[in-house]
Amino acid sequence: MAQRYSSFDKGGRMWLLQRVTAAFLLVVLAFHFFLLHFVHHADEVSFLMSAGRMETLSYYSLMVLFLLTATFHGVNGVYNALVNQGLTGTKRTVIKWTLVAASVVLVLQGIRTANAWAGIPLY
16 A cells, blocks of 8 residues: 655644635635626726725735735645655755745735735835
8 A cells, every 4th residue: 555645744834824724715716706706796896896806905915825825825736846846955955945036026916016006006
């Protein structure tokens, strides 16, 4: 029988964060799907409607939290999948810091976009 191997320490902090972010993402994606596919159909959604939603602090906050959560969940999952495949040494360090840098760029650009939609000045 194959042995179970995971780079996560079962019961560890990163293991828990991966599960908590997955649960949060499921709830937010369900909200998104309901709002944009049942309440408003795709052909009714416009840039102005989206900007109007982003001007609401609760929606804006939820979308920024969604961005942060999805970025962490995705990058952490990719990194641990690579570690599970045997990534070690210098390659592991390079991949880790490349993913961290890509995450920072993604989050900064995502927040800039959210701010633009919400009408928050970028300076």
